[in-house]
Amino acid sequence: MNPAPTQTDIREALRVCFDPELSVNIVDLGLVYDIQVQQDTNWPGFEPRYVIHITMTMRAPSDEREAMLIGQVKNRLAGIPEVSRSEVKLVWEPAWTADRMTPAARQQLGLDRAPKQGLITIKL
Template sequence: MTHQNHSSGSEARVLDALRQVVDPELGVNIVDLGLVYGTEIRDGVVHVKMTMTTPACPMEELLMEMVHSAILGEIRDARSVEVDLVWEPQWKPDMMSEAAKSQLGR
C-alpha cells in the first residue's frame, strides 16, 4: 500500500506527518513504534494502514484523532484521511525502529 499519486504528495511526507503522532503511554511516535503498515495518497485522500500495540488499546480513539489532525495539518493537498485499522500482522515489539527500542531501553 505504498502507491502514490505524485501530484498529491508522497509516502515520505505522510510518514513525516505521522511522526508527530506520539503514543501518550509510551512517548514514542507511531512510525518508530512500527504501528504504521503503509500509506497511499489517491486523489487527495490519504489512506493509512495501521495497528495498535494491543486490540484493547485505551488510546485508540485519541490516536486516530491525532493521525487525522497531523495529516490534514501537514499535507496541504490532503482533502481527507481514511485509516484502516488492522490486527494482522499482530504488532510485536521487534517491529519498532532501533531509535524507538533505544528510547524505551530495549
C-alpha cells in the same frame, strides 16, 4: 500545481503522533503498516487534492487509545494543504511485535542496552 505527498512525506508528518503510554511516535513504533496516496477525484477545486489511506495497528486493544491515535493521525493529515481527507483503517493482523520498532524507538525505550554480564553474588 501541488505535487502529491509521497509515502515518505506522510510518514514524516506522522512522526508527531505518539503512543500515549510510551511517548514514542507511531512510525518508529512500527504501528503504521501501509500508506496509500490517491487523487481525490471529487475535489471541486482547480488544484488537485489527495486522499490518504492509512493502515495501522496498535500494541494492544483499547477503545480509548484507538480513538486517540486515530484522531491524532486524522488531525495531523488534515494540516497538510494537499490532503482533502484521510481514512484510517485499524487492523489486528499481522499482530504488532516489538520487532517492528526502529532502532530509534528501541533506543528511546532503552531496549538496545547490552545485558549486564559478570558474576553475581547471592548472599543467603
